[in-house]
Amino acid sequence: MASERWFYPIRESSSIKPNIVFILADDFGWNDIGYHGSFIKTPNLDRLASEGVKLENYYVQPICSPSRCQLMTGRYQIHYGLQHSVITSDRPHGLPLDEVTLPQKLKESGYSTYIVGKWHLGFFKEEYMPLRRGFDRFYGYLTGGEDYWTHRRPNLYAKDLTAYHGLDLRDQDLPVLDQNGTYSTNLFAHKAIEIILNHQQNKPMFLYLPFQAVHSPIEAPKEYIEKYKNAKNTLVRIYAAMVTAMDEAIGNVTNALIKTGMWNNTVLIFSTDNGARRNAGSNWPLRGWKSTLWEGGVRGVGFITSKLLKKGERKSDALIHISDWFPTLLRISGAAASNATKPLDGFDIWDTLSIGTPSPRSEILHNIDPLHREAAYSSVNSRYDDIFNTSVYAAIRSGHWKLLTGSQDLEGWKHRSTSGNHFEEAVDPPNRHLWLFNIRHDPQERTDLSDLYPDVVQDLLQKLATYNKTAIPPFWPPRDARANPALHGDLFGPWL
Incomplete structure (x- = not known):
């Protein structure tokens, strides 16, 4: 259970709740970022990390949905039956409805809550959709991956010939039909900036920005690929371009926070959801990759940056897990973790991040x-x-x-x-x-x-x-043919 003893206030003599921006990269490897020695250009991420705290002993889950579940609940996946594989687009399962989510708690604490990007926590019924799990605004897609340009799933990269095809892009509950040809990294950054510029600053903001990048398929705009024209390997060249495109998008989002005056009262967190895939990114020198429990699958790139940190510009070797963000962000929002309905596996690590105290996690x-x-x-x-x-x-x-x-x-x-x-x-x-x-x-x-x-x-x-x-049995229902988008106007979405 996470400790609820608070040693230091977030800000002296102020009742203003900080804005929270959580950026989640997809399949981003340990050696895919500049400050870990990569040849890939990530100047914005490097700068943001250097101003804050680089988390060098930080862990996530080895695949997409489990990391997102533990971020959203502060609880291990064994405690709600999602310990096997990811949440798929054709099985009737998702993050159980009796699990309290981070945006639900932040909304109770007065926050406006936004998600732009990848959901991947279930959608077979309306109750599992982002707008029913605590978010005021949703722009993005529901499944695990798709084409970056057409926003359709799957395309030629898919190995499963029985996989369903359909459009997976929504604005709130409505399909988005006019973005075919817009690269998703740029699209999601644009929508995040739009939210920032239009946010009413009399309320604190929680912006969850789970990019599609750098998940398969390996696709990038030509202007970014051109930056790596000296690379001999085509796959490496395009993947590096994807990373740099994401880095530039994150720079544009942070510039919007600065432009609106929100940056001085914002806590920004960057994390990967798991390690890089075998064929694309790099987790060097760690062993293994995505979908494995070796360090390359579970030790993640992560950092926090904010002017509210008492001691920035440093590295931290404190043991931290993605489930720790739930109680930590509740603390800085003024919401008490004790009001969560179920016991947490995450720990409040704000003092570890802000002033460098030892991690409460062992x-x-x-x-x-x-x-x-x-x-x-x-x-x-x-x-x-x-x-x-x-x-x-x-x-x-x-x-x-x-x-x-x-x-x-x-x-x-x-x-x-x-x-x-x-x-x-x-x-x-x-x-x-x-x-x-x-x-x-x-x-x-x-x-x-x-x-x-x-x-x-x-x-x-x-x-x-x-x-x-303490575990409950894994819930892994059979595939359901009723999920086929062909039965629902060519659109992925609730089918029960």
Whole structure:
């Protein structure tokens, strides 16, 4: 449970609530940003991060929906049955309605609440749509990914030939039919700026800006691709262009905040939702990528910047998880986390961010997914199975230790340069189902210590078992043909 003891006020002698701008990139890797050594040009992100606090021990979830769920609720996904995969466009599921969301709480505290960009938290019924989950304004799309120009899903990049096709772009509850040919990064930045310029400043603002960038498909305007004409690899060149386009868009949004005079009373947070994909971005030097519980999938780029921080212009090694934003943002908004309807897994980290106190968090449950199992592992007999079934796909970070179990993809490392992607494959035995790493000393997860420290293994397995007792079963309903946009005017949206 997050601590509710507040040590320092947000601002001395002021009742003005800060504006909150939360920018979420999609599939943005650890090595995709300039200040982590990337060749990709991100001058706006680099500047904003240098003025604030760079979060260098910050964790997210390995795929889209779980990160967004935990941001919106401050609760681990095992506690509402979303521990398996993402929320899909053709299954009747979503973030459960009895989960209280961040915009709902901020709205109760007097905020105007806006979302521009990707939702991906369910839409099979009207009750699951953004406007019913706490947002006053919604401009964006509902599913997990689509074409950047046509705003249709899917296009030729889709591997699933049975996937449904349709338009996925809405303004409030109405389809947007006149933006075919407008690149989504520019479109969403333009709409965010429009909201900022028209916001009534007698009310605080919560602007949630989950960009489509840099999710697949790999598409970018020619003028940005031209910036990387010296790169030899086409995929790398276009991906870098996508990142730079997003960086410029974020610069334009922050300029609008400055122009309106809102910047001095704004807290801006930047985060990725998970690590980069194998084929595009880079998580170097971390192991693995999106959809894996290796560090490359779950250690995320993130920073906070604001003139309200007491100590900016620094790096923080404090252990932080995406679920911590819920109680933290409730605190700076003046809303009490104790009024949330269910126990939180996130912690109030404002003092850690603002003045550099130690993080109240000492461990992170990355996930426990009993549906993610393969036959090769289902019959494994481990000396630890009386504590926790090590064939179950799971991972936990506690202190400097990280334990992984189950059918982990044996992913390696990818270094990317302008000449292309260079892979180093892992050499783990194919039947391994248990790993222990000291992440402080081995952030690349190269040396498995499970045989050397059985007591640590037992302790972390016991922690997994304890968490598992609080989990509810994964909810993974079958595909529903009624979701087909062809039955709903060629538009993705509620079907029940």
